[in-house]
Amino acid sequence: MQYQAVLKKMMTELNDVVHYYLDTENDFLNLNQLLNKEIEISFEGYQCLSCGKEKKIFRQGLCYDCFYKSAAVGDWVMKPELSTAHLGIEDRDLAYEKEAQLKPHIVYLALSSNVKVGVTRKTQIPTRWIDQGATKAIEIVEVPNRYLAGITEVALKEHVADKTNWQKMLKNEILDIDLIEEREKLKAFIPKEAQPYFLANNGKITEINYPVLQYPTKVKSLNLEKTPSYFGKLIGVKGQYLLFEDNTVFNIRNSEGYKVIIEVK
Template structure:
């Protein structure tokens, strides 16, 4: 039996993605694909920033006071174009300086469609895996988060920045997508003040997920309505556990929920 507060699964890219849940001890979730598991929520939620109990969680598992004041819950984590780290400003200028006033990538990721996103330099391919992308390519490397956000906003005219989680979990892919072609086609269409940070690095990283078979219909479960979730685990994709009957559990959405897992 494993107990602890849930957090985003740690991912490592090998032939397929390796997933680790960090609870009372590290749990390699891939080992339990094909097995029946029970995950039970204790009714407790602890804040991912201050660690205090909270009745409800906001954003990525924050209590309300942290959601409105913690450096990592600042709005520019979701909307990079609002970042002011490069000006020495922001909710917590010191935190901004070490987390957002550093090199960032704008990327394209492929699944059922092409998606654009922004991430810190060290977060590739983690970010792509967390979104359940089939593949990804670096588009531009910028000196800070604001410049990446500015480019991303321009790219939203061409591509979405949202993941359709149902399609992602049903493994609906568009195999005709050519990320290198999309990247350089964009380069030709954008004004030159937006292309100065384009990178020559055209490596396309392919990602395989540990899934026995993909569901035809998916139904998302949550602990607020279903405190005890059980079933045969048939795979893991993005930050979701996939069960035999097409029920899925978004682990990241339940950051801070204190659970026990029985296998």
């Protein structure tokens, strides 16, 4: 069967094993059902996810013009501590920024290779953890806006990593770490403004299993601009990556806005 799509982040559903769905032109493709099947991915061009024009993608599925205009990709997205909507100060679009920033946010610990600290809107749990390929995660604080989450993350990343080693994550090389113990160690470093929001009674660890038949021993990334046609057997999906039998990995998230044809053999 053949599917046409403008690539977007895979949708996920947390069950005993994560279920992955790819939005295609006429349907949602359940990627779990494609495990152990041969797939051909053909690169057909670009389509900006904001303006819809067939313009070369610059970053995050957007063309150059949209990337520097869209309120959805302001600096506060990657650096929550730069959020200013709580002060009534606009970055690009105050109404949008209030809607996004003035919502409950969670600062968490996730285990994907090493343990890392991160920030997400409360409504994005557990989606954010799945997208990072975390096998376990636990919440630390729940704050009323993105700024407080951001300054908490900045303080905590002095004591714990804030990045995932994506190659180790894909090879399933994961450290054995007690997240509850790590959370207690970090409690003392939470900024004064966020201390009242510490989730004192939260000892719940979320465990996440991925649909992977076999993990790669090494990884080589598929770049559709350099390799516009790729053929391989799908053996797993983890984070936002497709894993293939020949150790090729394809980051769907990094290829947003790419027009492709996916053929299942």
